[in-house]
Amino acid sequence: MNTSVNALAAPLLQQFVAEAARLRVAVTRDSSGVTLVDAGIAAPGSIAAGLQVGALCMGGLGEVRLAALPREGWPTWLHVRSSQPVLACLASQYAGWSLAASKEETGGKKFFALGSGPARALAGKEPLFAELDYRDRADCGVLVLEVDRAPPPVVIEKVLRDCGLQAAGLSIVLTPTASLAGTTQVVARVLEVALHRAHELGFALHDIVEGSACAPLPAVGADTLQAMARTNDAILYGGQVHLTVAGEAEAARELALKLPSQNSRDYGRSFGELFEAAGHDFYQLDGALFAPAEVWVSHLGSGRTWHAGGVRMGLLRELWQEA
Secondary structure: OOOOHHHHHHHHHHHHHHOHHHHOOEEEEOOOOOEEEEOOOOOOOOHHHHHHHHHHHOOOOOEEEEEOOOEOOEOOEEEEEEOOHHHHHHHHHOOOEEEEEOHHHHOOOOEEEEEEOOOHHHHOOOOHHHHHOOOOOOOOEEEEEOOOOOOOHHHHHHHHHHHOOOHHHEEEEEOOOOOHHHHHHHHOOHHHHHHHHHHHOOOOHHHEEEEEEEEEOOOOOOOHHHHHHHHHHHHHHHOEEEEEEOOOHHHHHHHHHHOOHHHOOOOOOOHHHHHHHOOOOHHHOOHHHOOOOEEEEEEOOOOOEEEEEOOOHHHHHHHHOOO
16 A cells, blocks of 8 residues: 555644644644644643544544534534545554553653554554554654653654654644543544454454444543543444445444444443443453444445444433533
8 A cells, every 4th residue: 555644644733733823732842853732731722623633643534523513412523434444543543552661761650651643554563554464654653642741751762763753753642531632532533443343343344445433522521530431431322333345245234233332241331330340441341342332334236234233322411411
């Protein structure tokens, strides 16, 4: 493939930086020359910034927009689409790059974050890239970190080394979950969640040719745990995804039936409750839960569409809305 998610993201980043004041984000450079964009730590950020971060995360291969059209009893929804959903979602948007530093390395608090965005495809550290048969080559890169503090120099140095970038070519966007931009960009992962679950189910990723999705946008949580619960619940109980696929019709039908979150043993309980019961350990949760609530799968060739699952907006209103 000749598609470069980092090259496609570059003009989006330039626009993002140029509109920093309007988006209420702060742009600085660290001592090495790496660009840091604060989209919700000290800077207030905005929903508009979150939409831009969502598009950046998808490596310029997706659209993220706000639909302030009340439906299902909720006022604001996010819509996402891509005509190259595998590259946009799995090769770029997926938060799969583990970046950590010990207290000794930082000289203070230990640091951990999962990197997302197109710079992942430059480093190619995850086994997923071998499965996708994709690596990017570019002289610039964008990484998004869902954190409440800037990464320490040792982590930035690792990113530069693994991506093969000069400091001037790397930009890192920081979006705490409990912020306007952070909440928005996480909910904008509704299509990516479906692609990741399809991969876990063993569906042939090269057969997924189009994807569109939507999910309700909740208010920002009062703290990180509440924000994490709300953004997950938005997708698990409010996410709606439409995939267009090639390949065998029976495989398309099975994907539709197996994909929705209702297939999980944990379905029906809020993410916050489940996460607390699991001792705040993601790996104790049922992987089938991390899926959209409702799915349509359309099959090229036969013209057939299968539907499964359904949204639980009543549950979300109970969790998000005062009586």
